[in-house]
Amino acid sequence: MMPAVGCPAVVPTAPAGDPWRSHTVRIEGIVEEIPGVRTYDLRFLDEAVARGYRFAPGQFNMLHLPGIGEAAISISSDPADPARLAHTVRAVGNVTDALARLQPGETLMLRGPFGGPWPLADRTGRDIVLVAGGLGLASQRAAICELARQRSQYASVTVLHGAKEPAGLLYTCEYRAWQEAGLEVRSIVDGPPAGGGAAASPGWDGRVGLVTDLLEELTILSGQATVLCCGPDPMMTAVARTAIRRGVAAEEIFLSLERNMACAVRHCGLCQFGPVFVCQDGPVFPFAAIERFLAVAHL
Amino acid sequence: MQRENHPAGPGRCQVDGSPQAAVGDWVWLNVADLQLLIDALRHDGRRVVGPQVADAAVVYRDLERAADLPRGWIDEQDGGHYRLRRDEAAGVFDHVVGPHSLKNFLFPARETIGRFLREDGTWRQLDDLPPEPPLAVIGVRACDLAGLAIQDRVFLGGESVDPGYRRRRESLFLVAVNCRRAAATCFCHSTGCGPAVSAGFDLALTERDGRFACEVGSERGAAVLATVSAATSLLACSHDEVSAARGQPAALEQAMHARQEEAGQPKPRSLNTEGIRDLLFDNLEHPRWEEVASRCLSCTNCTLVCPTCFCSSVGEVADLSGDAVERERHWASCFTLDHARMHGTSVRSSTASRYRQWLTHKLAGWIDQFGTSGCTGCGRCITWCPVGIDITEEVAAIRDTAGQKESPA
Ligand SMILES: Cc1cc2nc3c(=O)[nH]c(=O)nc-3n(C[C@H](O)[C@H](O)[C@H](O)COP(=O)(O)OP(=O)(O)OC[C@H]3O[C@@H](n4cnc5c(N)ncnc54)[C@H](O)[C@@H]3O)c2cc1C
Ligand code: SF4
Ligand code: SF4
Ligand code: FES
Numbered sequence: 015m016m017p018a019v020g021c022p023a024v025v026p027t028a029p030a031g032d033p034w035r036s037h038t039v040r041i042e043g044i045v046e047e048i049p050g051v052r053t054y055d056l057r058f059l060d061e062a063v064a065r066g067y068r069f070a071p072g073q074f075n076m077l078h079l080p081g082i083g084e085a086a087i088s089i090s091s092d093p094a095d096p097a098r099l100a101h102t103v104r105a106v107g108n109v110t111d112a113l114a115r116l117q118p119g120e121t122l123m124l125r126g127p128f129g130g131p132w133p134l135a136d137r138t139g140r141d142i143v144l145v146a147g148g149l150g151l152a153s154q155r156a157a158i159c160e161l162a163r164q165r166s167q168y169a170s171v172t173v174l175h176g177a178k179e180p181a182g183l184l185y186t187c188e189y190r191a192w193q194e195a196g197l198e199v200r201s202i203v204d205g206p207p208a209g210g211g212a213a214a215s216p217g218w219d220g221r222v223g224l225v226t227d228l229l230e231e232l233t234i235l236s237g238q239a240t241v242l243c244c245g246p247d248p249m250m251t252a253v254a255r256t257a258i259r260r261g262v263a264a265e266e267i268f269l270s271l272e273r274n275m276a277c278a279v280r281h282c283g284l285c286q287f288g289p290v291f292v293c294q295d296g297p298v299f300p301f302a303a304i305e306r307f308l309a310v311a312h313l
Numbered sequence: 314m315q316r317e318n319h320p321a322g323p324g325r326c327q328v329d330g331s332p333q334a335a336v337g338d339w340v341w342l343n344v345a346d347l348q349l350l351i352d353a354l355r356h357d358g359r360r361v362v363g364p365q366v367a368d369a370a371v372v373y374r375d376l377e378r379a380a381d382l383p384r385g386w387i388d389e390q391d392g393g394h395y396r397l398r399r400d401e402a403a404g405v406f407d408h409v410v411g412p413h414s415l416k417n418f419l420f421p422a423r424e425t426i427g428r429f430l431r432e433d434g435t436w437r438q439l440d441d442l443p444p445e446p447p448l449a450v451i452g453v454r455a456c457d458l459a460g461l462a463i464q465d466r467v468f469l470g471g472e473s474v475d476p477g478y479r480r481r482r483e484s485l486f487l488v489a490v491n492c493r494r495a496a497a498t499c500f501c502h503s504t505g506c507g508p509a510v511s512a513g514f515d516l517a518l519t520e521r522d523g524r525f526a527c528e529v530g531s532e533r534g535a536a537v538l539a540t541v542s543a544a545t546s547l548l549a550c551s552h553d554e555v556s557a558a559r560g561q562p563a564a565l566e567q568a569m570h571a572r573q574e575e576a577g578q579p580k581p582r583s584l585n586t587e588g589i590r591d592l593l594f595d596n597l598e599h600p601r602w603e604e605v606a607s608r609c610l611s612c613t614n615c616t617l618v619c620p621t622c623f624c625s626s627v628g629e630v631a632d633l634s635g636d637a638v639e640r641e642r643h644w645a646s647c648f649t650l651d652h653a654r655m656h657g658t659s660v661r662s663s664t665a666s667r668y669r670q671w672l673t674h675k676l677a678g679w680i681d682q683f684g685t686s687g688c689t690g691c692g693r694c695i696t697w698c699p700v701g702i703d704i705t706e707e708v709a710a711i712r713d714t715a716g717q718k719e720s721p722a
Contacts, residue, residue: 033473033475034476035427035438049524080436080629081429083629108655120434121434122436123438164491165639272655274654276625276626279471279472279624279653280471280472281468281623282625282627282642282645286678288678291682294471306594307597310598312661312663313669
């Protein structure tokens with residue numbers, strides 16, 4: 015039945031902040047992670063804004079370069095220190111290329127945080143499996159920081175990271191610290207760099223294959239596990255299917271989607287995916303809620 | 314209901330010492346009084362907009378003279394067809410809806426949403442946005458009010474409130490009109506959005522024998538009528554006159570339900586909304602999407618004229634120095650490749666997938682998102698589609714053959 019259309023349905027009196035209001039941030043430092051991918055360490059200029067800013071792992075900010083444009087970028091730093099924001103960005107186009115030309119000390123604008131977080135809080139005692147394809151790990155790094163600090167509250171924490179080639183693996187210099195905190199970290203690459211040899215690339219003695227291969231080998235993958243996944247849509251669907259086959263409930267598999275975004279607050283309509291707005295209903299969704307829509311091409 | 318609590322009595326609102334018209338009262342306005350109404354609205358500093366004939370259509374434009382209202386014009390509408398015809402017997406508001414709606418004013422096609430300045434190498438956002446006069450719109454129909462209520466849910470009803478829309482909405486003054494006729498493309502009777510104007514207006518006019526029975530819907534409406542009655546004495550409507558005025562849109566609604574297809578006449582539309590959300594989401598791979606895509610030009614007309622479509626994107630406008638930047642929001646449409654662009658391509662690369670997005674969002678996704686359908690039944694998308702694609706026909710086709718499957722290319 016169609017709900018009635020009232021006239022007018024909403025009394026426009028509720029006080030609310032301006033969703034377009036942004037804050038100046040200064041680039042404190044830039045780290046080149048892998049070719050074309052940099053992590054920007056950002057600080058608010060306004061002390062009061064810095065003190066009031068909080069975020070949860072999995073949320074994102076809109077980074078705005080005035081005159082160039084705005085891009086949705088996951089927050090990749092530790093939520094325990096919300097005044098220091100790290101964003102790991104691949105230069106792929108208009109905004110991200112311009113960002114790559116900025117130097118420490120320069121400023122840009124930031125709105126956020128937006129979107130819902132990875133569901134960590136109410137999942138203590140479970141086996142947490144993070145699965146990331148390529149730059150998808152950037153959306154999980156905040157969760158990894160939190161899980162490393164609170165490792166004892168979870169049965170186990172495993173990070174599975176897949177990339178096209180060894181040079182695509184992100185944050186490799188942090189693996190040791192994550193392992194020392196009690197996290198299991200495994201990585202795999204599709205194959206050697208383009209034009210390289212048959213089996214693996216020079217200097218790569220790790221696994222070759224798909225990230226789902228790592229998932230298949232995971233003994234803890236069961237009804238006790240929660241899977242958090244971020245990567246391209248087909249990769250996430252494959253991960254979810256593998257996990258379900260291994261006994262993980264569809265409600266315990268969470269995917270972080272990416273779509274075109276202009277507003278981040280359910281107003282611009284660009285991020286729609288079936289009945290949901292990726293920006294505010296997501297970007298993290300239980301697989302069970304979106305499975306039927308992921309199965310439809312070009313939705 | 315307030316109307317019942319405020320029975321209008323003869324002579325009740327005459328200016329000489331008797332009480333002014335209050336919310337729920339009905340008074341008579343003559344055609345000449347429309348100018349006084351416009352003057353009263355403008356006197357309060359409002360920008361007044363009303364229907365006028367321009368470019369062979371009735372559109373909303375700034376209105377200073379009541380004589381510019383489209384008196385004696387009838388609009389013939391059908392799929393891909395709109396034609397104005399003179400009819401000396403027609404009243405001031407006997408056209409129905411044109412290509413414009415309240416959306417054009419509350420959610421304008423272009424709008425500055427932020428201003429930024431770089432000084433000594435540091436960017437900051439400026440606080441001020443240009444002020445706008447409050448707006449009054451004359452001639453708003455039941456379906457327009459329904460469309461407004463739907464956009465209210467989008468821009469005001471969620472966690473985030475759009476500041477520009479809110480500012481304009483709060484000061485908006487609405488002079489509604491009860492339709493006396495419906496175009497063949499009108500199907501508000503089947504969406505529950507019309508044709509009777511029932512709430513959400515400041516004043517509502519029902520045209521009767523060359524004058525208007527005017528219902529007062531708000532304190533603001535009463536205040537404006539008080540200004541009018543300072544210039545001329547207004548006669549209250551009698552009980553019988555109020556009943557007769559109320560009966561007019563009710564009779565039209567019945568007539569719309571009874572409409573039958575007639576040879577040589579445009580087909581009267583209606584939309585069966587029963588279970589429509591599940592019907593559409595269960596048929597995302599129905600072959601009809603490919604079929605309609607073979608006719609659809611992806612021209613975006615339907616989304617531009619639709620009073621509820623709200624998609625937008627944001628552009629940057631910099632001055633020559635690059636140090637002063639305005640962010641400008643403009644309408645977007647799910648019929649463009651840009652709407653769903655990701656990783657250098659478009660998620661919805663085919664016309665079939667884009668038409669499917671439009672129809673399923675409007676009639677299914679909207680229900681999940683805003684607790685209401687996104688379609689008021691105004692028929693604009695049918696009329697202004699260059700190839701006459703008809704939303705009611707597309708839904709009926711899927712309903713008739715539900716369950717067929719074929720993935721859009
Ligand atoms: C919730 C969310 C979180 C995100 N988190 C991150 C993150 O943490 N880090 C990150 O780097 N990105 C992230 N993204 C993606 C990021 O928002 C986009 O990459 C960014 O908006 C691109 O903006 P742009 O102006 O630089 O590129 P645009 O100019 O808009 O280009 C858009 C896309 O076009 C593609 N493209 C451009 N030219 C070509 C070409 N010639 N061939 C093929 N493809 C081409 C690029 O792949 C790019 O993705 C996230 C997105 C969302 C929705
Ligand atoms: S979808 Fe068509 S009929 Fe429905 S409100 Fe929009 S323009 Fe009017
Ligand atoms: S997605 Fe399409 S149908 Fe929905 S509001 Fe945007 S333009 Fe209109
Ligand atoms: S990004 Fe605008 S609605 Fe989601």
